[in-house]
Amino acid sequence: MxxxxxxxxxxxxxxxxxxxxxxxxxxxxxxxxxxxxxxxxxxxxxxxxxxGVEPVEIAARAPAPVASLTQTIDAHAALQTAHGDLIEAYAARGAELNEAYARIAELEAALANAAPAAQGEGDGRDADGSGKPGAEEDQGARDGAGGRRRGSAGR
Missing domain, CATH: 3.40.5 (Ribosomal Protein L9; domain 1)
Known part of the structure; x- marks a missing residue:
């Protein structure tokens, strides 16, 4: 007390x-x-x-300061070096990514050009080269299954 x-x-x-x-x-x-x-x-x-009482001692909660200025300067230089290395690596990865995007664009263009040619429709002609649809193809284009048009009762 x-x-x-x-x-x-x-x-x-x-x-x-x-x-x-x-x-x-x-x-x-x-x-x-x-x-x-x-x-x-x-x-x-x-x-x-x-x-009958003493004030409570308040303990510091912050870490102890760096002992010397040279240690701080050395730590800062090390961080700057690491930062520079990371920036260089980031730039290199960016260049690789740009090259990959360019290659993807080339492949997509080649695929877009190759798909119609592979189906025989690149220049509007069939595989036989006539360019005019045959009677069976014309009939098949107009008629549905069983030779009837969709939605109609008959011909």
């Missing part, structure tokens, strides 16, 4: 006769027992005197 005394305004112009803090009545100038946690809160307050 800590001992706390309300001393009022340190300049001596205190007009209050007491105060309350953490559920404890504190009369002006009298020592009162108080738990350690609320008493620690009053350590930095100039209106109170506190005995």
């Amino acid at each position: 800590a001992k706390v005394r309300f001393i009022g305004d340190p300049s001596g112009e205190e007009h209050r006769r007491g105060t309350h803090f953490a559920g404890v009545a504190l009369a002006l100038g009298e020592w009162v027992d108080m738990d350690d946690a609320p008493a620690r809160k009053l350590l930095a307050n100039p209106h109170f005197e506190v005995e």
Whole structure:
């Protein structure tokens, strides 16, 4: 347990006769027992005197700073080198990708030109070269299965 005394305004112009803090009545100038946690809160307050507790040590949470400037400079140079290497590798991969896209476009164009020729329709002629459809092809184009037109009852 800590001992706390309300001393009022340190300049001596205190007009209050007491105060309350953490559920404890504190009369002006009298020592009162108080738990350690609320008493620690009053350590930095100039209106109170506190005995029997020490301020809590606040541990630094940040990592320790780099010992020297030269170590920092060396680390920065290493990062710059690694960054440059990554940029070069990225550019090389980009060039490879551009070449692959160009090759794909060439192959697609060749495929588009080869498909009609393989089907015999490249220049509008059949495989026999006449360019005119035969009677059986003409009939097949107009008639559906069984020789009837779709949607009609007959001829």
